[in-house]
Every structure is written in C-alpha cells, then in structure tokens.
Amino acid sequence: MSGPNAGRSLSLVERRDPLAHPAEQKRRLRSLPLAREFEQSLLGAGLWPLRPTRIDVMQVNVGKLCNQTCRHCHVDAGPDRTESMDRATMELCLSALAATDIPTVDITGGAPELHPHFRWFVAEIRKLGRHVIDRCNLTILETPSHRDLPGFFAEHSVEVVCSLPHHAKLSTDRQRGDGVHERSIRALRRLNEVGYGQGRAEARLVIVTNPVGAFLPGPQASLEREWRRELLDKHGLVFDALYTITNLPISRYLEWLESSGNLERYLESLVAAFNPKAAGAVMCRNTLSIGWDGQLYDCDFNQMLDMPVAPEAPAHIRDFDRSRLEARSIQVDRHCYGCTAGAGSSCGGATT
Numbered sequence: 001m002s003g004p005n006a007g008r009s010l011s012l013v014e015r016r017d018p019l020a021h022p023a024e025q026k027r028r029l030r031s032l033p034l035a036r037e038f039e040q041s042l043l044g045a046g047l048w049p050l051r052p053t054r055i056d057v058m059q060v061n062v063g064k065l066c067n068q069t070c071r072h073c074h075v076d077a078g079p080d081r082t083e084s085m086d087r088a089t090m091e092l093c094l095s096a097l098a099a100t101d102i103p104t105v106d107i108t109g110g111a112p113e114l115h116p117h118f119r120w121f122v123a124e125i126r127k128l129g130r131h132v133i134d135r136c137n138l139t140i141l142e143t144p145s146h147r148d149l150p151g152f153f154a155e156h157s158v159e160v161v162c163s164l165p166h167h168a169k170l171s172t173d174r175q176r177g178d179g180v181h182e183r184s185i186r187a188l189r190r191l192n193e194v195g196y197g198q199g200r201a202e203a204r205l206v207i208v209t210n211p212v213g214a215f216l217p218g219p220q221a222s223l224e225r226e227w228r229r230e231l232l233d234k235h236g237l238v239f240d241a242l243y244t245i246t247n248l249p250i251s252r253y254l255e256w257l258e259s260s261g262n263l264e265r266y267l268e269s270l271v272a273a274f275n276p277k278a279a280g281a282v283m284c285r286n287t288l289s290i291g292w293d294g295q296l297y298d299c300d301f302n303q304m305l306d307m308p309v310a311p312e313a314p315a316h317i318r319d320f321d322r323s324r325l326e327a328r329s330i331q332v333d334r335h336c337y338g339c340t341a342g343a344g345s346s347c348g349g350a351t352t
Contacts, residue, residue: 009069009177011078012252019255020076022306029249029334032264035271038336045276050285050330055322057287059106059347060085060093061300062118064292066110067140070176072165072210072253074304077110085292089317090121093290096320098128106287106347108135108300113146126156135347136162139180141187150187154194157202161243161347162188164207167230171212188237197238208243208349214262216273216342217244220350243349246270248301248338270337278344281351284330290317298330300347301338307331 012020019025042048064081066073097105105125112118112135125132134153140146153160164184165175172181188205191197197205207227211217224242231237247253249267257263289297294317297303313328314321344351 009078011064011069011076011080012255013076014078014080017255019251022304025250025254026305026333026335028254028258028263029267032267032334034267034334038332038334041271041274041337041340042279042332045279047276047279050279050282050332052326052328052330053285055100055102055286055288055326057104057106057283057347058093058097058102058290059108059287059300060090060121060290061108061292061303062090062110062112062115062121064110065114066137067114067143068111068137068176068180070137070252071256072175072212072247074248074251074253074301075110076251076304081110083292084115085294087117089292089294090117092294092317092320094121094124094128096317097125097130099320100322102130102322104131104133106133106135111137111140113140113149119152122152122156122158131159132156133159133161136160138162138164138184138187141190142183147190150190150194150196153191154196154203159204159206160191160196161206161208162191163210164188165209165212167227167234175212185235185237188231188239189235192237197240199240204241205239206241206243207239208245210245210247214257214260214266216246216269217345217350220244220343241349243347244343244345245347245349246338246341246345248335250301250335251304267334267337270341273341274337275340275342275344275352277352278342279340281344281346282336282339283346283348283351284339287347288325294318296320296325301335302331305333305335307333 063084064077066077069078165172169181195203227242284298289300289303291303296309310328313325339345
C-alpha cells in the first residue's frame with residue numbers, strides 16, 4: 001500500500017500499538033477537557049439512564065479478518081486479524097433468533113464474507129424468515145473466491161449495505177488505499193447487473209459514506225442526491241439509499257485524529273453538536289450487538305472498546321433473554337457523542 005496509508009497497512013494489534021488496547025483508548029479520550037460528560041447530556045435530554053426500546057436488530061460481528069486495512073476502521077480489522085466466530089456460536093445466535101420475532105440480522109466484521117461459514121449462516125437465517133443485511137466493503141466482491149457473491153446475495157434476498165468513503169477516487173483511495181475506488185466501482189457494477197439498486201426490496205443496495213477528515217458528515221439527503229448524480233453520470237451506477245455515518249473517535253480513527261492534531265478539536269465539535277433528538281434515536285436502543293466470541297454488547301462500538309452489556313443483563317448469547325436485555329441500562333462513555341452529534345449517526349445512517 002502506498003500513499004498516505006504507507007506504514008499503516010498493519011492493524012494496531014499487529015503493530016503492538018498501545019491504542020490496540022481498549023482501556024488505553026478510553027484513557028486518552030477521558031484525559032481531554034470536555035464541557036460536559038455524555039451522561040450529563042443525556043440527563044439534560046431526559047434520557048438518563050439510557051434504555052432500550054425494543055430489540056429489532058441482531059447485529060452479529062463474525063470476526064475481525066478483512067481484506068483491507070482502512071485508516072478509519074473502528075474494528076482495527078485487517079488481513080492480520082484472526083478472531084473468528086465458531087460454528088457453535090453461530091448456532092447459538094440462530095437458536096436465540098428462532099425463539100423470538102426479531103426481524104433483522106445485520107452481519108458485520110471485518111469482511112464478514114471471509115468467514116468460512118458465512119454462506120451457511122445467511123441461508124439458515126433466511127430459513128427462519130428473517131431479513132439479512134450484509135455489511136460489505138465492496139472490494140471483497142472482486143477477490144477470486146468471492147466473485148459469485150452478488151448472485152448469492154440476490155438468491156437469498158440479502159440487503160447489501162456497502163461502505164465507500166467517497167464517490168471520488170482520490171478521497172476513497174486516501175482512506176482505504178490505492179486502487180480501492182476502482183475495485184469498488186467494479187463491484188457496484190456487478191451488483192447492479194444482478195438487479196441490485198433498482199428499487200426492489202428483495203435486492204436493496206445501500207451505500208454508506210463516512211467523512212475522510214475530522215468533520216461531521218454533511219446533510220444525508222443532499223449528499224444522496226449528489227452521489228446519485230455522480231455515480232450515474234460517471235459510471236452508470238444506481239443504488240437505493242445513501243447512509244451517512246459519523247466517525248467515532250476510537251481505534252484507528254482515534255490514532256489518525258491524534259497523529260493529525262485533530263483529536264481535542266474533533267471531540268469538542270461532537271459535544272457542541274449534541275442533538276437530544278438524535279440521542280433518543282441511537283441504534284443501541286433497538287439493536288443488540290453480538291461479538292465473535294458470543295459476548296453481548298449494546299453496539300459494535302462498545303464491543304470494540306470492550307464495554308459489555310450492563311451486569312444485570314445476560315452476558316453471552318448462550319444465555320439470551322430478550323426481556324432482561326430490553327430492561328437493561330445501556331453503557332455509555334465519551335465516544336457516544338459521535339452517534340448523537342448533528343443529525344445523528346447509526347448503522348442506518350442519520351437518525352433525525
């Protein structure tokens with residue numbers, strides 16, 4: 001990998017960087033002066049303690065192995081990561097799902113498609129009649145052993161939520177490495193060829209974009225119009241929706257913020273942009289995050305910071321109890337400002 005990512009093509013773990021440890025990430029965030037703590041902001045919004053509404057989404061992180069090492073990755077995923085959910089834990093997820101009416105399973109990673117049981121897992125979830133979302137980095141579809149995945153997705157009516165930092169080559173390659181934009185465009189084209197992005201619910205194609213610098217995303221609706229125009233005019237591509245996601249100051253994005261001298265200013269901007277309406281619609285209120293080892297978390301970000309669900313709730317998927325999980329208090333810290341700033345940010349894009 002060349003360009004701005006040179007020397008950063010290994011994960012924090014592989015580089016033995018202190019920021020590979022969640023406790024160190026939290027320590028550095030807590031060392032900064034803030035106008036108010038996140039709990040205080042929630043209290044002022046009448047949302048403290050923060051509690052779930054109803055679990056509608058089971059988000060399963062099947063591992064940290066990825067074919068890319070992106071500069072802003074909150075998972076610290078990469079080709080050198082070996083964490084992977086075993087088949088027994090996947091079966092526990094299926095058992096918990098079968099015992100409820102939770103409608104949606106959101107599969108993430110790493111690159112979830114690299115998991116050896118990924119296709120089996122998708123097929124089993126679909127047998128239960130549940131909607132499947134695949135969090136796809138697009139370039140995985142260009143690898144030889146995964147080129148047939150667009151057809152597999154179409155066969156199983158999988159919603160493909162794919163990440164692409166920007167519709168322009170320079171911005172995308174700056175964050176993800178040289179050649180990523182070109183491969184991503186080819187992958188989008190092949191998804192279009194099997195019917196994705198044509199406005200059909202069974203072949204829904206969503207693009208997720210996050211800022212490439214130390215700033216909040218622009219308005220989601222206007223950005224979607226811009227992306228539709230640019231991708232259609234320049235590449236003949238179509239998609240169903242664009243989601244904007246705020247970069248949270250953890251893991252490799254935290255590293256970048258520090259190295260670029262932007263950390264304190266960025267965190268201050270998140271605090272200043274706190275939106276009570278966005279706080280009421282955060283994804284942790286209707287989503288349960290399951291780690292590769294079966295541990296339960298309020299969200300994927302808390303998972304990466306080793307912040308499990310509250311002690312009063314079941315800690316592992318083997319002990320799944322929906323009523324107890326929906327009665328828990330949600331664990332928060334300073335990074336949570338990322339989900340409540342401006343128009344809000346969730347796995348489903350802006351929240352307000």
